Amino acid sequence: xxxxxxxxxxxxxxxxxxxxxxxxxxxxxxxxxxxxxxxxxxxxxxxxxxxxxxxxxxxxxxxxxxxxxxxxxxxxxxxxxxxxxxxxxxxxxxxxxxxxxxxxxxxxxxxxxxxxxxxxxxxxxxxxxxxxxxxxxxxxxxxxxxxxxxxxxxxxxxxxxxxxxxxxxxxxxxxxxxxxxxxxxxxxxxxxxxxxxxxxxxxxxxxxxxxxxxxxxxxxxxxxxxxxxxxxxxxxxxxxxxxxxxxxxxxxxxxxxxxxxxxxxxxxxxxxxxxx
Numbered sequence: 280x281x282x283x284x285x286x287x288x289x290x291x292x293x294x295x296x297x298x299x300x301x302x303x304x305x306x307x308x309x310x311x312x313x314x315x316x317x318x319x320x321x322x323x324x325x326x327x328x329x330x331x332x333x334x335x336x337x338x339x340x341x342x343x344x345x346x347x348x349x350x351x352x353x354x355x356x357x358x359x360x361x362x363x364x365x366x367x368x369x370x371x372x373x374x375x376x377x378x379x380x381x382x383x384x385x386x387x388x389x390x391x392x393x394x395x396x397x398x399x400x401x402x403x404x405x406x407x408x409x410x411x412x413x414x415x416x417x418x419x420x421x422x423x424x425x426x427x428x429x430x431x432x433x434x435x436x437x438x439x440x441x442x443x444x445x446x447x448x449x450x451x452x453x454x455x456x457x458x459x460x461x462x463x464x465x466x467x468x469x470x471x472x473x474x475x476x477x478x479x480x481x482x483x484x485x486x487x488x489x490x491x492x493x494x495x496x497x498x499x500x501x502x503x504x505x506x507x508x509x510x511x512x513x514x515x516x517x518x519x520x521x522x523x524x525x526x527x528x529x530x531x532x533x534x535x536x537x538x539x540x541x542x543x544x545x546x547x548x549x550x551x552x553x554x555x
Contacts, residue, residue, distance in 0.1 A: 384421070534548060
């Protein structure tokens with residue numbers, strides 16, 4: 280998966296983005312080899328589940344047991360596609376967001392103090408649970424602002440179904456269209472002082488003024504990430520668990536993002552952990 284993510288990211292950000300899919304490149308060969316390994320592993324796990332006794336309490340078992348409105352089961356190809364999609368969606372996404380969050384918090388003492396104040400006020404001496412999510416509004420703002428500056432998925436592509444014009448240029452049906460969360464999230468038209476880490480912009484006085492699709496770390500429309508709600512709740516609660524107990528002082532050097540399939544730090548991110 281690491282090889283596939285790295286090579287797909289290179290494809291997105293290099294000459295491969297301009298080449299037809301049938302043009303062979305070394306990167307595309309590495310992607311095919313990595314995909315073959317992933318497919319073989321998925322097939323092995325699926326076969327193991329099918330040979331087992333009874334349904335297991337996991338997502339793959341539910342996919343294998345699922346039926347559509349006609350009563351038909353998912354094909355092997357559909358199971359493979361769903362499994363790989365879910366694996367990619369849960370592979371380093373939340374953990375990377377938390378790394379970027381601690382990186383930003385370490386450089387913003389005022390924000391870290393405000394977050395600690397909310398956690399003390401809402402949670403006191405107990406751990407957070409799902410019912411606390413709605414009350415942790417500043418923690419939500421910290422995560423949203425982290426995803427604005429360092430969106431885990433930084434580039435999306437699609438194929439135009441209908442003709443249109445963008446910026447005065449014709450867009451025939453079948454044209455591949457790219458949209459970048461990284462670029463849009465740092466556009467001063469939608470986010471004043473776009474390079475600044477300001478969770479307050481997501482508060483009641485600012486969040487309503489942000490246009491739809493100016494912030495889209497999970498995509499949008501019918502193809503939006505199915506796990507968006509889960510990812511937000513998970514990230515906020517894990518951040519709350521850690522921030523209630525510890526301060527993480529990240530090394531002060533600048534960390535540069537590497538645009539693989541997901542946005543990754545260019546080096547290991549080290550931190551000193553202090554009990555609060």
